Structures are given as C-alpha cells and as structure tokens.
Amino acid sequence: MDIGLPGEDSLERHAVREWLERHPNPTGRELAEAGYVVPHWPRPFGLAAGPIDQLVIDDELRRAGVRRPINPIGIGWAGPTLLYAGSELQKERWIWPMISGEEIWCQLFSEPEAGSDLASLRTTAVRDGDAWVVNGQKVWTTIAHLAKYGILLARTDPTARKHRGISYxxxxxxxxGITVNPLVDMTGRHAFNEVFFDNVKIPGDHLVGSVGQGWELAKVTLGNERVSLSGEGALWGQGPTAEDLVDSVIRAGGPPDRVTRERLTQLWAEGRVLRILRLRGISAVLAGKSPGPEASxxxxxxxxxxREIMDLAKDLAGPYGTLNGTGPLTRLSQASSEGSVCVSDDSVGAVTQERAKADSTDSTWSDGFLFSPALTVGGGTAEVQRNxxxxxxxxxxxxxxxx
Ligand SMILES: Cc1cc2nc3c(=O)[nH]c(=O)nc-3n(C[C@H](O)[C@H](O)[C@H](O)COP(=O)(O)OP(=O)(O)OC[C@H]3O[C@@H](n4cnc5c(N)ncnc54)[C@H](O)[C@@H]3O)c2cc1C
Structure with missing residues (x-):
C-alpha cells in the first residue's frame, strides 16, 4: 500500500512551512488553533483534512522538530467521544484545552470487579437536584494523579439491565471527595492509580449524551483505544520495533545461533504484516469509517x-539481562570481543563496542521487557480481543x- 506524498514544492507543504516560519516554536495552543494537533477532526478543532494533507502536516512538523502536545487519553479517547455525543458547550469548553495539552485527561472505567466485564461496574451516580453524587472505586487509572479531568462511567439506574443503566x-x-492512591508497577514507576469516590458532586452539565447512554459511548471510547494502542513500536506503538532489534543484532555481528536467527526472521515478518494491517486501519479511519472489530x-x-520482541531482546542479553538498563547488545558485544560472533573487521568491533556501551546505559529494552506483560491486558485482554x-x-x- 503506497501512499504517494506531494512533492517538495507542493502547495500543501508550502502552507505548513509558511506557518512554521511564522511560529518557529509553537505552543500547544497555537498548534491546536492552527488545526495541526488533530487535522482529521472537523473544524474548528481540526481541518477536516484528508489522508494526504494529514501525512504532509505530520511530515512537515517532524522535519521542523515540532512535537504535538501529549495527552493520549484526552486526544485519543475522550475527544472522539465528545465529538460523537458532547453538546456544543461541552466541546467548546473542554476540547481546546484538551488538544493544546493544557488539561490532561484520564480514564475512570475499570473497577476491582469490572475489568473485561466492564458493564458489571458498581460505582454509582445518583441525581441530586442539578448535580450527580458519585460513590465507588476505580482502579488501574493511568495518570489520574496528573489529570485535570477524567471520563467516568457510573451506574445511574441499578434496576436496568447491566448495559443499560450506565451513564458517561x-x-x-x-x-x-476524590482520593487518588498510587500503584507502583514493577518498572518502579508510578503511572497507575486507584481512585476512590466518596460523595463526589459532579455538575449536571458534565453528563455526556443522555442518561443511560454510557455503554454506547464507552464503546466509542474503547474502539478508538484499540486504534490508538496500535502504532508501529512494540509497546503500543511506542518503543523499538522488530526491525530495530534485527538491525541491532546485524550491526553487532549477526545472530549468535540458528534458533535466534529463526526467531528474528519470524518477528521481522510479523512486523511487516502488522505494518500492512496498520496502514489498512489508518486508511479506513482516514476515509471516515469508525474503527471496527478489525482493530481487534x-x-x-x-x-x-x-511481548516476543522483548523476550528475545532479553534472551539475547543472556545473564546480563538480569541487570536493569541492559539491552540485547550487551551480551553480543561481549561475545564478539571474545571472538564467538563473526565480526569481519576491527572497525565493526569498535562500532559494536560503542553501541553496546550506549545499549547498556539505555533502559528502553529492560523497561520494555518489564512493561510487556501489560500489553496483553490493557485496552482489552488478549482473550477478550479473541472473543x-x-x-x-x-x-x-x-x-x-x-x-
Ligand atoms: C498498562 C495498562 C493501563 C491501563 N489503564 C487503564 C486506565 O487508564 N483506565 C482504566 O479504566 N483501566 C485501565 N487499565 C485496566 C484494563 O482496562 C484492565 O486491566 C482490563 O480491562 C482487564 O481487566 P482486569 O485486569 O480486571 O482482568 P479480568 O477482566 O479480571 O481478567 C482476568 C483474566 O480473565 C480473562 N477473561 C476475562 N473475561 C474473559 C472472557 N469473557 N473470555 C475469556 N477470558 C476472559 C482475561 O483475559 C484475563 O486473562 C489498564 C491496564 C493496563 C495493563
């Protein structure tokens, strides 16, 4: 699937470059108001841009070294849901600071007894005059401690069938009345939280859509979650790819044995298949279709x-892999300096040593390995995707x- 981009002198590129000349160090707000944060969204938040225009904008921003605001749950999940069902007032109030990165968002869906079976959630919201009073507990709430707002699912009608009695x-x-407690994961980092609600009052105009429409809206959010989590890198679109691993091993003198060579080849081939599936998904979304079950x-x-990329990287590091901050090159470089890996000349050996040094101070691989079990759990477990x-x-x- 080739996507031909307009040439260097095209009008599309010219317009973005001209804007970048006038805004060499744009703020998140400036990028948002120019429509460059979410160009595919409708105006005024985006440019209703087609596929080619979006790719040109991406390309030009990357070349200029301009990074978009980071607000994954806001921009990736809450935003599309507000566009789908939010009132005009809600869009105007919340979307600008969301896409400019001024207000960070989190997702208050999972509960101790409601993960895969999310519709079993027990957190309640009871109407009190114009407001809602919320009681209950959420868990695994990523960046709740940094967020200004959260998208919250709560049960508003305990008598209705379980999917029907939920609001958003x-x-x-x-x-x-909100308490956010940290949950430290095995990388030693604090990204997750548990969130408790004790008679929390939420204004009536914070309800999205209508009472009881929560499950329909949750599906909109989770559909986008599957697309957002499906980038090119091994860790939900972030981090290294199979190609990066193959590349590192080649530059370190080649795979140490046949089994490793087969595992690398297999991962490389899978990486290619995934890239094609990703392009398919992107072109469907760009063509205005909603992310369907194919995202699963x-x-x-x-x-x-x-997970397999990270497992192989760990295996390649051998005993060094038990240390934090080591990567796949650590052992290969050791082996090459002892002559057990074919290294054709001294200059390759020198490069290898240099890369291994960088590799051993970079925690990308070891952190990636520790994070990788989460891949088949978050955003819907592997078993749920299969269902x-x-x-x-x-x-x-x-x-x-x-x-
Ligand atoms: C990195 C990460 C970030 C997260 N961030 C957030 C967040 O910001 N906000 C939020 O709300 N949640 C978040 N979560 C929670 C996530 O959505 C849940 O972990 C997920 O939905 C699974 O729920 P659970 O952990 O309760 O597992 P359970 O649902 O209890 O599942 C336990 C096991 O049973 C299996 N199982 C369950 N039901 C079925 C079935 N019907 N058929 C076959 N097998 C089944 C599962 O596959 C799994 O192996 C995050 C999770 C991770 C890993």
Whole structure:
C-alpha cells in the first residue's frame, strides 16, 4: 500500500512551512488553533483534512522538530467521544484545552470487579437536584494523579439491565471527595492509580449524551483505544520495533545461533504484516469509517508480537539481562570481543563496542521487557480481543452471559 506524498514544492507543504516560519516554536495552543494537533477532526478543532494533507502536516512538523502536545487519553479517547455525543458547550469548553495539552485527561472505567466485564461496574451516580453524587472505586487509572479531568462511567439506574443503566460523565479530578492512591508497577514507576469516590458532586452539565447512554459511548471510547494502542513500536506503538532489534543484532555481528536467527526472521515478518494491517486501519479511519472489530485483529497480533520482541531482546542479553538498563547488545558485544560472533573487521568491533556501551546505559529494552506483560491486558485482554474477533469478524455464536 503506497501512499504517494506531494512533492517538495507542493502547495500543501508550502502552507505548513509558511506557518512554521511564522511560529518557529509553537505552543500547544497555537498548534491546536492552527488545526495541526488533530487535522482529521472537523473544524474548528481540526481541518477536516484528508489522508494526504494529514501525512504532509505530520511530515512537515517532524522535519521542523515540532512535537504535538501529549495527552493520549484526552486526544485519543475522550475527544472522539465528545465529538460523537458532547453538546456544543461541552466541546467548546473542554476540547481546546484538551488538544493544546493544557488539561490532561484520564480514564475512570475499570473497577476491582469490572475489568473485561466492564458493564458489571458498581460505582454509582445518583441525581441530586442539578448535580450527580458519585460513590465507588476505580482502579488501574493511568495518570489520574496528573489529570485535570477524567471520563467516568457510573451506574445511574441499578434496576436496568447491566448495559443499560450506565451513564458517561466528565469528572473534575480535583472535586471534593476524590482520593487518588498510587500503584507502583514493577518498572518502579508510578503511572497507575486507584481512585476512590466518596460523595463526589459532579455538575449536571458534565453528563455526556443522555442518561443511560454510557455503554454506547464507552464503546466509542474503547474502539478508538484499540486504534490508538496500535502504532508501529512494540509497546503500543511506542518503543523499538522488530526491525530495530534485527538491525541491532546485524550491526553487532549477526545472530549468535540458528534458533535466534529463526526467531528474528519470524518477528521481522510479523512486523511487516502488522505494518500492512496498520496502514489498512489508518486508511479506513482516514476515509471516515469508525474503527471496527478489525482493530481487534491487529491488537491481538501486535500485543503478542511486542511481548516476543522483548523476550528475545532479553534472551539475547543472556545473564546480563538480569541487570536493569541492559539491552540485547550487551551480551553480543561481549561475545564478539571474545571472538564467538563473526565480526569481519576491527572497525565493526569498535562500532559494536560503542553501541553496546550506549545499549547498556539505555533502559528502553529492560523497561520494555518489564512493561510487556501489560500489553496483553490493557485496552482489552488478549482473550477478550479473541472473543470480539470470533463474534464480530468470524460471525461465531456469542459467548454465554452467565452473570
Ligand atoms: C498498562 C495498562 C493501563 C491501563 N489503564 C487503564 C486506565 O487508564 N483506565 C482504566 O479504566 N483501566 C485501565 N487499565 C485496566 C484494563 O482496562 C484492565 O486491566 C482490563 O480491562 C482487564 O481487566 P482486569 O485486569 O480486571 O482482568 P479480568 O477482566 O479480571 O481478567 C482476568 C483474566 O480473565 C480473562 N477473561 C476475562 N473475561 C474473559 C472472557 N469473557 N473470555 C475469556 N477470558 C476472559 C482475561 O483475559 C484475563 O486473562 C489498564 C491496564 C493496563 C495493563
């Protein structure tokens, strides 16, 4: 699937370059107002840009070294849901600071007893005059401690069937009665939190869509989550790819044995297949289609692929892999200096040593390995993705609901 981009002198490129000349160090707000943060969104937040224009904008921003604001849950998930069902007032109030990165968002969906079976959630929202009073607990809430707002699912009608009694709110994270406790993961970092709600008052105009529409809106959010989580890098679109691993090994003198060579080849081939699936998904979204169940096909493959890349990188590091901050080159370089890996001349050996030094001070691989078990859990577990594929893509009978 070739995407031909307009040439260097094209009008499309010229317009972006001219803007960048006038804004050499643009703020998030300037980028947002120019429509360059989410060019595919409708105006005024985006430019309703078609596929080629979007790729040109990406290309020109990258060349100029300009980075877009980082607000993944806001821009990737909450924003599309507000565009889908938010009132004009809600869009005007929340989308500008969201896409300019001024207000960070989190996602308050999962609960201790409601992860895969999200519709079993027990957090309640009870109407109190114009407001809603929320009680309950959420868990695994990424960046809740940094967020200004959260998208919140709460049960507003305990008597309705479980998917029907849920509503979707915008929750101010500094409201009275909210407690955010850190959950430190095995990389030693604090990204997750548990969030407690004790009689938290949420204004009535923070309800998105209508009462009871929460499950429909959750599906909009989670559909976009699967697309957002499906980038090129091994760790949900971030981090190194299979090609990076192959490249490192080649530059370090080649795979140490046949089994490793086969594993590398397999991962490289999978990486190619995933790239094509990704391009397919992108072109569908760019053509205005909503992310369908096919996004689950890519996620199911990409998550396992990511784990296998990190496993192989760890295996390549051998005993050095038990140390933090080591990567796949650490042992290869050791082996090459001892002559057990074919290194053709001294200059390659020198490059290898140099890269290994960089490799051993870079925690990308070791952190990636520790994070990789999360790949097949977050954004819908591997088993849940397979259920979606079975039912929605293959047309197999629905799973029995035993709850
Ligand atoms: C990195 C990361 C970030 C996250 N960030 C957020 C966040 O910001 N906000 C948020 O709300 N949540 C977040 N989560 C939580 C995530 O959505 C849940 O972990 C996920 O939905 C799974 O739920 P659970 O952990 O309760 O596992 P469970 O649902 O309890 O599943 C346990 C096991 O049972 C299997 N299983 C469950 N149901 C079925 C079934 N029907 N068929 C077959 N097997 C099944 C699962 O596949 C899994 O192996 C995050 C998770 C991760 C890993």
């Amino acid at each position: 709110f915008i929750c101010p994270m500094d409201a009275d 096909v890519r996620k199911a493959l990409a998550d396992t692929h990511g 979606i594929i079975a039912e929605k893509v293959l047309g197999l009978p629905r799973e029995l609901d035993l709850s």
